[in-house]
Each structure stands twice: as C-alpha cells, then as structure tokens.
Amino acid sequence: MPDLPDTAADESDFLLVDPPALRAHLEAHLADQSGRVRVTGTLDRRLILVERLDGRWVIADLSGEPHNTRNWPTRLTGHLALDEHDSWLTLADLDDAAAHYFTRPAVTIAALYHPETFPLPRFPLGISDLARAARTTLLGEVRLLDMQLGVTMADLVKDLVDNAPDILGISATFGQHDLLLELLDTAYQLPTPPLVVAGGSLTVRNEALLLDQYPDLLIARGAGEATIQDVLAHWHGELEREAIQGIGYTGAARGGGMQLARRRTATVPNRNQTDILPELDLLPATFAHDGVAQLECSRGCKSACSFCPRGHKGQWSGAEPASLPWMLGEMSRIFDRFPGTSRTIYSVDEEFMGGGPDAVTRALDLAHMFHDAGFNWETSCRIEQVYHPDHDLDWHFERAAMWRKLTELGLRRCLFGVESGVDSILTRFNKDTSAEQNALAIRTLSALGVSTRLTYITFDPLMTLAELEATHAFQGRTDLLLNPLPHLAVEEIVEGVRDPDFVAEHATGRPLHSGISYMLVSMECLVGAAYTKMAEQAGLTGAARPSMGRVDSRYLDPRIGEASTAAQLWIDRSFPLDYTLKSLEKVLDGQPRHSVRAARTVLKDSAYTVLTGMLHEITSTPPADGTDQLAAGIASMLDREFEHLRAVVGPEVHTLTATLPSRHAERLRNQHDRWTNSDGWQLINAADPCGT
Ligand code: SF4
Numbered sequence: 010m011p012d013l014p015d016t017a018a019d020e021s022d023f024l025l026v027d028p029p030a031l032r033a034h035l036e037a038h039l040a041d042q043s044g045r046v047r048v049t050g051t052l053d054r055r056l057i058l059v060e061r062l063d064g065r066w067v068i069a070d071l072s073g074e075p076h077n078t079r080n081w082p083t084r085l086t087g088h089l090a091l092d093e094h095d096s097w098l099t100l101a102d103l104d105d106a107a108a109h110y111f112t113r114p115a116v117t118i119a120a121l122y123h124p125e126t127f128p129l130p131r132f133p134l135g136i137s138d139l140a141r142a143a144r145t146t147l148l149g150e151v152r153l154l155d156m157q158l159g160v161t162m163a164d165l166v167k168d169l170v171d172n173a174p175d176i177l178g179i180s181a182t183f184g185q186h187d188l189l190l191e192l193l194d195t196a197y198q199l200p201t202p203p204l205v206v207a208g209g210s211l212t213v214r215n216e217a218l219l220l221d222q223y224p225d226l227l228i229a230r231g232a233g234e235a236t237i238q239d240v241l242a243h244w245h246g247e248l249e250r251e252a253i254q255g256i257g258y259t260g261a262a263r264g265g266g267m268q269l270a271r272r273r274t275a276t277v278p279n280r281n282q283t284d285i286l287p288e289l290d291l292l293p294a295t296f297a298h299d300g301v302a303q304l305e306c307s308r309g310c311k312s313a314c315s316f317c318p319r320g321h322k323g324q325w326s327g328a329e330p331a332s333l334p335w336m337l338g339e340m341s342r343i344f345d346r347f348p349g350t351s352r353t354i355y356s357v358d359e360e361f362m363g364g365g366p367d368a369v370t371r372a373l374d375l376a377h378m379f380h381d382a383g384f385n386w387e388t389s390c391r392i393e394q395v396y397h398p399d400h401d402l403d404w405h406f407e408r409a410a411m412w413r414k415l416t417e418l419g420l421r422r423c424l425f426g427v428e429s430g431v432d433s434i435l436t437r438f439n440k441d442t443s444a445e446q447n448a449l450a451i452r453t454l455s456a457l458g459v460s461t462r463l464t465y466i467t468f469d470p471l472m473t474l475a476e477l478e479a480t481h482a483f484q485g486r487t488d489l490l491l492n493p494l495p496h497l498a499v500e501e502i503v504e505g506v507r508d509p510d511f512v513a514e515h516a517t518g519r520p521l522h523s524g525i526s527y528m529l530v531s532m533e534c535l536v537g538a539a540y541t542k543m544a545e546q547a548g549l550t551g552a553a554r555p556s557m558g559r560v561d562s563r564y565l566d567p568r569i570g571e572a573s574t575a576a577q578l579w580i581d582r583s584f585p586l587d588y589t590l591k592s593l594e595k596v597l598d599g600q601p602r603h604s605v606r607a608a609r610t611v612l613k614d615s616a617y618t619v620l621t622g623m624l625h626e627i628t629s630t631p632p633a634d635g636t637d638q639l640a641a642g643i644a645s646m647l648d649r650e651f652e653h654l655r656a657v658v659g660p661e662v663h664t665l666t667a668t669l670p671s672r673h674a675e676r677l678r679n680q681h682d683r684w685t686n687s688d689g690w691q692l693i694n695a696a697d698p699c700g701t
Contacts (some may be wrong), residue, residue, distance in 0.1 A: 025071065026052060026289040026343070029152050031682075034098040035059065047111035051144045052288055053335055054079060058103070058111060070097040082147055084247070086111065114175030114204075114244045119192065121163055121185040122147075122156035129592030129676075130157035130300030134357060135180050135209065135233070137287030142234035142282055144288065147300075148241040149175070158294040162188060166195045169203075175244060177203040178237065181211040184693075186556035193223050196449035206240050206256070208233045214318075214536050214558040216257045220271050224259040231255035231276025232308075234284070239315040285328050286336050289343065296347040299672065301595045302340060303355045306333075310360035312391060314428075315439040316466070318537035318558070325363045330374045337382035349670060351598045353421055354379065356388040361423070369411050376418035389424040392442055396450040402503065405453075409499035413457045422460040424526065427451070429466060430483025431476050437469070439539065444483065451489045451505035451524070456515065458493035467620065468573035470549050470562045474627065477569055481624055484617060486523040491515045519615065527587075528616035529576035534562040565601075571636050572623040575643045578690040579619055582651070586658075586684040587612055593673055601668055605652070608661050615654045622646040647690070655685055 011682050024031045035046045035057070039521040044060030055071040056079075068091065070076055077094040089105035093099040118136045133155045140151045154160050154168060169177065169192070177196050181189040189211065208229030212219060216228045229236045232255070239253040250258060255276035259269050285305045292302060309324045337354075344352050362368050379386040395408060410541065415423075429435050430444045454461050467480055492515050494502060505511035522528060534541040534550060536558050544550050544562050551561035564570030594605045624644040662681045666674040 021446055023293050023343070023346075024215050026292065026339070028055070028290075029150055031055075031057075033152070033190070045108055047108065049144060049147045051141050052339060056147070057510060058101075058108075058278040058345045059379075060108075066101045066103045068099055069102045073097050076397055077398075082110075084245075085147075110148055110245070112150055114241060115172065116143060116149050116151045116176040116178065116241070117168065117172065117174040117203075118151060118153050118180070119160075120153075120157065120180045121182075121188040121192070123184060123188070124157070129589065129596070130155070130295055130298050131355070132292055132295040132300060132303045133157065133180075134287050134303050134305060136178070137289065137291060138285065139178060139180075139233050139237045140288040140290065141284070141286060143237050143241060145284075146238050146241055148245065151290075153290050155291055155294075156188070157300065158291060158298050162191060163651055165192060169195055170199065173199065173201065176240060177205045177691070178644040179205065179207040179212075180209045181207060181555050182209045183211050185211055189219075190222075191221075193226065197225070204240065204244060206236065208236070210558060211556070216554045217271060218555050220257060220259050221517035224269065224594070226258070227253070228257040229255060230257055230273065241310060245632060252500050284332075286332060289339055292340065292343045293346065295395070296343065296350050299350075299592075299596055299676070301353070301355055301592070302344070303357050304336070304340075305358060306356045306361060306388065307358045308365055310391070311364055312360070312441065312479050313439055313539075314426075315437065315540040315543065316469075316532055316535065316538050318535040318541075319359075325360055327363050327371060330371060330378060333375065333378045334382065337378060337384065341382055341384075351385070351596050351602075352383060353385040353387065353595065353598075355595070356386055356491050358388050358390075360394075361390045362394045367559050369407060372411060373414060373418075376415045376420060380418040385419040385421040387420070387422045389426070392425050392427060392450045395425075395453055396446055398443070398446060405503045406500055409453060409457060409503050410456065412459050413499060416457065416459050420459065422462055423454075424462040424464065425450070427453075427463045427465055427525075429480065430486075430521075431479040434466075434469065434472065434476055434480070437471060437540070437543070438466070448486075448489055451521070452491050452512065453502060453522075455489075455517070456491040456497070456502045456506060457499070458495055461524060463521075464527065465525045465530065466532050467529050468564075468569060470534065470544050470564045470570070472564075472566070472569055472577075473546060474566055474569065477572070477627075478624065484525065484528075484620070485520045487518050487520050488512050488516050489521045490517045490519050490524055492517050522613055522617045523610050525613065528613050529620060531573040531577055534560045567636050568627045568630070568632065568639055571640050571643060572627060575623065575640075575647055576619070577692060578652075579616065580648055581693045582687055582690060583612060583654075583684060584693060586680045589677055589680040593669070593677065597669075597673070601670075601673075604665050604668055608658070608665055611657055611661055615649070615650060615657070619647065622650065630646075644690075659685065664671060 024034055032046050032048040039059065044062065047058040050056035054074065057069045057071065059067045061067060070079065075095045075097055076091055076099060085107055088104045090102045091099050092101060118139055120133045120136045136153050136155065140153055143151045154165060179189060179192060189207065193205065196202055205230055206227040211229055212228050219226055219228060236253060236255040239248055242248045243250060243253055249275060254274055257271060257273045260272040285308055305328060307325060307327045309326060311325050344350060362372055394403065395412065427447050428438055428440055430447055432444050435442055435444065494515060532540065534544050536553065541550065541560055547565060549563045550564060551563065553560050566574060566591055590609050592603050594602055597605060623643055626639055626646060630639040630642065662677060666678055669677065
C-alpha cells in the first residue's frame with residue numbers, strides 16, 4: 010500500500026468518524042492498486058475491508074480487537090471466511106453477496122431545520138444514534154445530512170436526485186412541516202423512489218395525515234434504533250414490512266380485500282434501548298458551525314407532567330457508565346481540533362439522576378468520567394432530586410454533598426423544570442412538587458454553588474387571575490437565590506435554607522426571574538397530553554394544528570388569554586436574539602460567557618416588567634368591559650417596553666461584541682440588527698415540553 014501523505018494523517022481523526030468519507034478516501038488513495046473498498050461497523054468497532062487485486066480481501070478491525078470478539082451477523086455465514094479469527098487484521102474470502110451486504114442499502118438520513126429560527130446548531134443526536142444502530146448490523150452504508158450544518162433544502166433535494174439512496178430516513182420536529190413535505194414530494198417523484206422512513210415528534214403526531222398523503226411512507230413511532238435496523242433487514246427481504254418494529258404504515262385492511270388501512274407495529278420502549286451512544290460523523294461540522302456537543306446519559310423520566318405528550322413518561326433508563334469513557338475519548342480528539350470551543354458536553358437528559366438506591370453513586374461515576382476526560386458538562390434534573398419532603402435529613406445531606414461534588418467535577422449548569430411556584434398550578438401540571446419544595450430546592454442549589462437554568466410556565470389556559478398574581482409574586486421573590494456558601498458544611502446549608510434569618514443573611518437580593526431560562530412562557534396544549542384533555546373538558550380547545558403537534562385553546566379567563574397572546578408575541582420578537590445569546594453562552598467560557606449571561610438578564614428583567622404591566626392592565630380593566638380595551642392597553646405597553654429595551658440592549662450588545670471572538674461577534678451583530686430593525690409583532694413556532 011502507498012504511504013499516506015501527512016495532510017491525510019492530520020485528518021485521520023475526522024476520517025475515522027465518517028465512514029463514507031473514509032471509504033472515498035481509501036478508494037482515491039488506493040486507486041488501481043485495489044478492488045472494492047467497504048467501511049462498516051460502529052465507531053468503537055470500525056471495520057475496513059479492502060479487496061486485493063488477487064480477489065482476496067484484507068479485513069481490519071480498527072479497534073484492535075480480534076475478529077472473533079465481534080458478533081458477526083448470521084446472514085454472513087457461508088459468505089465470509091476469515092483466515093485468522095484471533096487477530097484484528099486478516100486476509101479473508103468474501104463472496105459477492107457479502108460484499109453487497111457491506112455496501113447496500115445506501116442509506117441517507119437527513120435532519121431538517123429552519124436556520125432563521127435557531128441560529129446555532131446542536132450536535133444532531135437523533136440521527137447520529139440511528140447511524141450507530143444501522144452500522145451495528147454491518148448492513149449498507151449510512152450518510153448523515155443535517156440542515157443545521159450548512160446543508161440547504163436545495164442541497165438535500167440535489168443529493169437525493171444525484172445519489173438516489175435505497176433508503177431515506179428523515180427526522181422532523183415541529184415547525185418543519187413545509188420542509189418535510191418538500192423532501193417527501195421530491196423523494197416520491199424520483200424514477201425509483203427510495204424506501205422512506207420518517208421519525209421525530211412532528212411525524213409521530215401527524216401520522217394519519219402523512220400516511221394519507223404518502224401511502225408508501227413508513228412512520229417511525231418509538232425509539233428509532235430498532236426500527237432502522239429492521240428497515241435495513243426489510244430492504245434485503247429478510248423481514249416483512251409488518252415485522253418492522255415501531256412503525257405506522259399503510260397496509261391491507263384486516264380481513265383482506267382491496268381496502269387500505271393505517272396499521273401499526275409494536276414499538277420498542279426507550280427504556281429497552283440500552284445503547285444510547287451516537288456516531289460522531291457530524292461532530293466536526295457541528296463545531297465548525299460553532300455548535301455544541303450533546304450526549305445522552307439517560308432516556309425518559311419517572312414523571313408524568315400533565316402537559317407532556319411524550320410516550321416514555323414513567324419510564325427511565327440510564328446509560329451504562331462503563332460505555333462512556335471511550336466515547337468521551339473520541340469526542341475529546343475532535344474537541345482538540347477546535348481549541349476555541351468550550352470543552353462542554355450537554356447531556357440531553359430529561360432526568361439525569363433517575364431513581365434507585367445507586368442513583369447517587371451512578372451520578373458521581375458519570376461526573377468523574379466527564380471530569381477525567383477534561384470536560385465540563387450540563388444536564389437536566391427534577392427538583393425532587395434536591396429537596397424531597399418524604400425523605401429525612403440524612404437523605405438531604407447526602408444529596409447536598411452530591412450536588413456540591415458534581416459542581417466540583419465540572420457540572421457547569423443544570424436545568425430544573427420548576428414550572429410554577431403556585432401549589433394549585435403544580436397540582437394541575439401533575440408535577441408532584443409544591444411551591445415550598447421548589448423554594449427550598451432553589452435556595453439549596455444556589456447556596457451550594459450549583460448554577461441552574463430554571464424553566465417556568467407563566468400562563469396556562471386553566472389559570473385564574475389569583476394564580477397569575479401568585480405567579481408574578483413568586484417570580485419576583487428575592488429570598489430564593491442565595492449567595493454560594495462554599496465555606497459552610499452541607500448540613501448547615503440544608504438546615505439553613507429553612508431558617509428565615511439564615512436566608513435573610515445570605516440572599517443575593519436578585520429576583521427569581523433572573524434565574525428563569527425563558528420568561529413569559531405559555532402552556533401549549535400538545536396533542537396527546539393529559540392537560541389538553543383537561544382543557545378539552547373545560548370546553549377550551551379548538552382546532553388541531555397537526556403540523557405543530559398542538560391544539561388551539563382559549564383561556565378560561567379571557568383576560569389572561571390576552572396577556573398570554575401578547576407574551577408570546579413579546580417572546581417571539583426577541584427569540585432569535587435571545588437564542589443566539591443562549592447559544593453563545595454555551596460555546597464560550599470565562600468572562601465572555603458571563604458578559605453574555607448579563608445581556609440575557611437584561612431581556613429577562615424587561616420580560617418581568619412586561620408581566621407586571623400586564624397584571625396592571627388586567628386589574629385596572631373591569632371584566633365587564635370585554636377584552637378589546639385590555640388588548641389595546643397591553644399592546645401599547647408592549648410597544649413602550651420594546652422601545653425601552655431597544656435603547657438598553659443596543660449599548661449592551663455593542664460592549665459585548667467588542668469582547669467576543671470575531672465570528673461570534675458578527676453573528677450576534679447580525680441578529681441584533683435584525684431584532685433592532687424589526688417593526689412588528691409576529692409569532693414563530695417551537696414546542697418542547699422539557700425546554701432542553
Ligand atoms: S415534561 Fe419532561 S419531566 Fe415532565 S414528563 Fe415530560 S419529559 Fe418528563
């Protein structure tokens with residue numbers, strides 16, 4: 010074999026994470042000195058097969074593990090004969106059937122995205138998990154395309170036409186209905202349409218609509234890993250369509266005949282999906298686009314929030330900590346090539362801790378792994394993992410010590426779904442928490458020095474004016490965020506947060522809303538959520554919006570409905586700017602990160618002023634006057650506050666951009682220009698019950 014030039018060696022990290030690129034590179038490099046080339050297997054067990062000119066094959070397992078430690082698919086029996094089973098490198102005989110298995114089907118998996126709504130990318134975990142599942146089978150070749158990473162819809166369409174994949178996987182979430190339809194139309198107009206399987210929160214909630222329009226489409230309904238593996242086998246004729254796990258499809262109606270009906274196969278619950286690691290093909294491109302690294306340490310949660318339509322509620326499963334170090338090592342190598350990127354990994358858990366007697370040990374083990382690999386990390390957790398009224402003091406001491414330790418081990422921030430500080434609302438949300446519990450947990454976390462993002466639902470259709478007033482009061486409380494107290498023992502903190510004198514002594518004086526991630530959020534009635542049924546029973550629901558996965562709803566108190574609508578307009582006008590700031594905060598470290606946080610606090614302060622103004626308008630408008638006058642009053646209050654905000658944010662952004670690296674400064678300047686030149690109130694759309 011000819012030597013590789015140095016430039017290729019420099020890029021070897023990236024080639025190893027991208028099998029199609031590695032195959033193309035080897036083909037170009039070996040040129041006429043070899044026959045066919047195949048690259049398959051997952052990143053931890055990447056397999057290279059090169060056909061020699063004499064017809065024999067060289068097979069290398071890049072992990073260095075001997076071939077006999079691999080679980081070879083039975084379909085290869087009789088088609089593949091290795092000379093040396095106990096080596097990672099061997100000569101072998103492959104027949105054409107085996108060579109075919111390793112390259113077909115050609116699978117393209119595309120993730121859709123509206124860049125104008127979400128300016129900075131996140132590593133696409135969903136499609137990267139699917140790639141890993143597909144590569145585990147050693148069938149075919151998987152390519153990943155993500156519209157977050159510079160791929161336009163025109164590129165996707167061209168790619169589809171030029172490469173004519175055998176299987177097209179599409180991942181689509183809310184707000185991407187238009188993109189999904191465009192891609193499906195293109196796919197089904199090809200001379201030989203691929204087998205198309207679409208998944209993601211949008212498709213699951215629009216199953217009927219999509220299957221009516223595209224009868225050949227398969228909808229992935231559960232954890233996609235098992236589905237994609239079955240789809241590959243189905244393409245090879247090994248499985249009937251009816252046997253593919255977790256799909257919705259159009260098939261013959263039960264009882265036979267010519268009629269077609271929508272059918273479903275059993276889904277694989279997330280908790281049964283033990284391998285939740287991704288392939289890393291797109292991590293370099295994510296960093297090149299200033300995006301952030303994501304990983305999962307768990308799936309699901311033990312909760313059953315009434316507003317959440319997710320199917321995994323009440324089911325939690327944790328990743329095996331032992332599988333993490335090699336993955337972090339691979340990610341670390343890619344991070345090394347982007348020295349300006351914050352070495353932070355976002356663990357997109359709904360509930361990091363989970364339950365069980367080993368929860369604390371597992372959390373600390375994971376934290377040590379992140380720390381030992383040189384990473385900071387962020388995650389999400391439930392508030393009862395900090396303060397739980399059913400547990401004794403010793404439990405709270407252990408938890409407090411754990412949270413302090415997690416912070417020492419690089420936990421940069423943790424999201425907590427507080428959602429409300431009003432008991433009646435928490436009951437309606439089925440949060441299984443109380444206002445007092447939330448207050449004590451927030452005090453404990455701040456005193457322990459745990460940096461938090463708190464999510465909070467300010468408006469919901471069933472709320473009363475008294476509840477809105479209580480919400481406003483809770484968000485304005487200045488006795489919840491305490492100063493970090495590293496000099497105090499955890500026992501003193503756990504007991505102190507219940508003591509008014511201790512709280513008065515250590516409170517920062519900052520209102521709670523400065524710690525709330527997104528202010529003025531309204532509850533969305535999502536299709537399939539228990540809350541939506543409550544709203545329906547109260548006669549508050551209207552038309553379904555399948556493309557957004559939600560149902561229109563009115564408010565029990567129309568005045569609060571007016572406030573909620575105005576609040577959404579307020580959020581949406583500033584969303585791209587706020588999201589840009591939030592994304593910058595994620596990729597920065599040190600002082601620039603703190604400056605970005607400070608700029609976001611200005612936006613939050615003004616949102617609280619808006620909430621105060623709304624309450625004033627509501628309480629000073631007699632209910633008998635209807636809502637027209639109220640709406641007009643709120644609208645002019647929004648205009649006034651926006652003018653004020655524009656005047657405050659301008660200098661803030663100007664100062665900030667001077668301290669940021671130029672590419673970040675330019676991105677922020679662009680978003681700020683768009684924001685400052687915006688001249689109206691318009692809604693955009695996004696829905697994520699967990700706010701992650
Ligand atoms: S909103 Fe989050 S915490 Fe609540 S049930 Fe859904 S996934 Fe679980």
